[in-house]
Amino acid sequence: MSTLGSELRQRAAQQTTPPSSGDDDADKTQKSAPTSQASASDTDEDDLPVKPSKPVQSQAQGSDVLDSAFKVFSPRWRNWLIRGIFTWLMIFSFAVLIYLGPLALVLVTFALQIKCFHEIITIGYIVYRSYDLPWFRTLSWYFLFASNFFFFGESMIGYFGVLLARTDFLRPFMTYHRFISFSLYTAGLVGFVCSLVKKHYLKQFTLFGWTHVTLLLVVTQSHFIVQNVLEGLIWVLVPVSMIICNDIMAYMFGFFFGRTPLIKLSPKKTWEGFIGGAFSTIIFGIILSYFLVQYDYFVCPVSYDDSKDSLSMECERSHVFLIFQYNLPETIRAFFKLLGIQKTTVSMYPFILHSIAMSVFASVIGPFGGFFASGFKRAFKIKDFGDTIPGHGGIMDRFDCQFLMATFVHVYYSSFIKVLNPQNIVQTVLMLKPEQQIQVFAMLRDKLTQRGLIDNSTMSS
């Protein structure tokens, strides 16, 4: 076994270190050094047929153009410049997107989701050498379509059900949405079974699993981003900025003060960076939140305005965006007393407290999304998920933490903020058939009367 294993590893190691064919590659080789070291020290276990990276896709054209434009700089600085330029370009694009509003954000989320899916699935094809299963590749994309159809439909029905129900053409799609989604998926499953070829069984099942884990990671989580957008731009803008801030500040603190290594998976990460990043993110989060809660545009959920017949970004503010007077705990009061300040309450937007909770997650748990992605890349001996963004790698390389963060925000929002919104329930009722609406009303009237919550005077106002 060990001879077999070592032969595979040797092949892998040969391919991990790209031939240095120019200045730019010199930097790359240096960067990928820990990776090839890792594969060399694999003593006896990892002998799956990894056929690793030459970078997954061919080098992006944009990067080439910039490479030649910055020829005067040394390769190391050139890479830095490109990375920096694209960092700012991405931040700027994000700002433009926020300006363009929720619809643009939703569309871009979709585009990014498709690209992430493409990147991960491509790695699967390369690792398991499956570019010779064309029918199966079509199937992967079909599953992507089917799962998006399901999730996107669920979101739309949840948020715009009443609006959509008015269009006769859409009504059956709404009522039978789950059934249609299930049929689409089942058709894919039948297609998969029919596409099985004796000599490829193992590969096909492995890639079936690979596709499904990717769908689970990418589609469900990007769907959470879409839902966060619909709940109000602030629920996307704040967490996304937090992750960016934490990335940058952890890097800065690590660069200037970093001494104690944090985790083996990412040898460059340090405790100093981790802690500095966390504090910066909390402070940044508070400031950004305080600024954003001033504007209805950021805090209002997307809703359909009946009177104007268009989408609206105005609303009656949720309580988390209204100033609230908190009683200070005894210890803090005592502390203020020592300073000669008589202060028993503090006025604040509740959202500021929520932003602290999000910052803590972004800086403590968020990085694990990145560690997970690092581990994945090391497992399959690739440097980046792709080379879509010059200097940064693939889209997935930038989004690893964002996905986990979006899921957190979604769960956090639906657990602590939304908690069964009366408006939504009424919306659900209005989607029923007229006679059922009356039935709900009558049942509710009886139950509430029975519980003593309403009486005759409440009924006719």
Add this chain to the structure above:
Amino acid sequence: MSTLGSELRQRAAQQTTPPSSGDDDADKTQKSAPTSQASASDTDEDDLPVKPSKPVQSQAQGSDVLDSAFKVFSPRWRNWLIRGIFTWLMIFSFAVLIYLGPLALVLVTFALQIKCFHEIITIGYIVYRSYDLPWFRTLSWYFLFASNFFFFGESMIGYFGVLLARTDFLRPFMTYHRFISFSLYTAGLVGFVCSLVKKHYLKQFTLFGWTHVTLLLVVTQSHFIVQNVLEGLIWVLVPVSMIICNDIMAYMFGFFFGRTPLIKLSPKKTWEGFIGGAFSTIIFGIILSYFLVQYDYFVCPVSYDDSKDSLSMECERSHVFLIFQYNLPETIRAFFKLLGIQKTTVSMYPFILHSIAMSVFASVIGPFGGFFASGFKRAFKIKDFGDTIPGHGGIMDRFDCQFLMATFVHVYYSSFIKVLNPQNIVQTVLMLKPEQQIQVFAMLRDKLTQRGLIDNSTMSS
């Protein structure tokens, strides 16, 4: 590469054919012949380090006892007898379960789910030789726990929310259920990242994916079974019986009339069996449904009876369980006229029509669940998922089609039968805070008045 591949395959083939060490094995060797044939004809692709089956677990004791009891029979007949006995034993156990009621069924579904998870995950450990990653095995079980916590909680809150909300101890678990579930899962994810060991990266990520696909297949689908139970025993009893009937009848028809092979994956299946099975299942489904709809015990959803302070199996019947007069289509009327019968309507339980839809799925799409499982077993060169049920293999070998069927029934039920039940909406409202309940009522009153659905007379009855 091809020498590498063939060496691995040779090793695999050697281990696939178990050494015949007794009468019983003779039969096994015969049975596994197609498998080893398959591995021999693998020409150049499947070279993952499959270390296949000697049966996954050690031979079950029950089977041994029966083996010696039936020593007088030839091995082939002995296997038949054992298989037959356990078929009837399973059908009998299922009947007892139905008699014991929904709670027993839910508990057994859980037990089976855990066993299925165990069977599939064990294959993963063996295939990827990972019994030396004990920490990771704990994690798999932890993920099973976390996902069950989530799904089971969702079901319970959905069905018994109002009841559970009365217990102070349970209220926070209900309100923050999703957040708790997410925290549990995230803790697992962090645990996974921390458990990563350099030389095992690839194996660990592969098994992470393996675990998640298993969870997706087993946990979500068994959760659908639980929901079907809660919607009424008939939604489990009918589909489960249909799959059993289709299995048996397809086998019978195949045995007596089978000529034309159906699909390469399962060489014993024939078109004759497929068609015969489908017709038998439709007829069987109609008869069984007609019998079951007579009893409230089968058709009523599990609900909590306030007055008796206990679970109740009585209800006001849903319209699908009440006789309905259908107008016959013109063509059928004309046909009856030819026979001299003046018949323009027919009276029937709508459920009978739904049962036909379920039969069609059970016999046309259902088998693909089995084909999928066959393909999987062949991919990893194993004969059965386990040996829990003597003569049948593992639990998964009997449940492959049942899972797909349960999902179908769940989606079918929620698309065509449930379609937003007024009762459920009222239940949801009653879980809100009192002031929110009043708010919903007031909003609904205004909206319905505005739409002209209610007036002052409706309000006070």
